[in-house]
Amino acid sequence: MIRAVIVDDHPLIRETLRQYVETSADIECVGEAADGQETISLALELEPDVVLMDLNLPVKDGISATYDITRSSTVRVLVFSALETDQDVLRALQAGARGYMTKRAAAHDVLHAIRLVHQGDLLFAPDIAELLQVNQRSSQGEVKRLLQRLVSTPRLSGRELSVLQGVCRGLTNQAIADELVIQLSTVNTYITRLNKKLGTHTKIDMYIQAVKEGIIPSPFAERPTEQRL
Known part of the structure; x- marks a missing residue:
């Protein structure tokens, strides 16, 4: 029992x-x-x-x-x-x-x-x-x-993750602001926070670190084929 x-x-x-x-x-x-x-x-x-x-x-x-x-x-x-x-x-x-x-x-x-x-x-x-x-x-x-x-893994808020995804897609700060319907200054603030959390200084460094931490999928990760689905 x-x-x-x-x-x-x-x-x-x-x-x-x-x-x-x-x-x-x-x-x-x-x-x-x-x-x-x-x-x-x-x-x-x-x-x-x-x-x-x-x-x-x-x-x-x-x-x-x-x-x-x-x-x-x-x-x-x-x-x-x-x-x-x-x-x-x-x-x-x-x-x-x-x-x-x-x-x-x-x-x-x-x-x-x-x-x-x-x-x-x-x-x-x-x-x-x-x-x-x-x-x-x-x-x-x-x-x-x-x-x-x-x-x-650094803890990111939902908005921080959205901004990071935009950065990793190669969007400009203004394009990220337009996509998320927020001010450009707000995007700049989020990027400053992301650099601090990820320990980076540039957008390229941010992308590399995001992939390393597993926050963003690696571009070299194997994609499942139709037969595997």
Whole structure:
């Protein structure tokens, strides 16, 4: 029997999750917590197999609670959160989470994720896997490489990425401004920021570094043929 602790600051969500678990013959809910500090105490006291962890918690957030639990016990943490950005996922994985499910997930998907995490796998919701460009069911090696890539790659905003793509396509600053419907001075500001983040000084250097970091596809990358599709 898989022993699980359910963590969420909303009583209704905890009740719903507990009902999910009670439909399963191989998973039981051995405890519930409403904040991060309570979760840590409960995890260390009960030593469950899996903690189903929300991230947006009072007293102590879910990321900090995950870190403390995984550093001081063998309890595995599966994130179950409404937060879905790559930064949220990155922080959770760095803290020691063994998977990341979103609150749009169906009941059977949540139960399946608990089982796989208990077995030692790492599991991601389909949209999170697509965001991170990994398989839904990943190995520890794959996740380690993912973390190395995310940590080493400069974090760009959506607008910064759009400007960078324009630069790499050989557009002038004015052409980028016209395409994005922003002021020329704004484009110049973004390019200054990009040079700082990428450690570059010219547009050519910016393009080379963007390819090196994997932000922009290499022009020499093999393109899939029609037969491979």
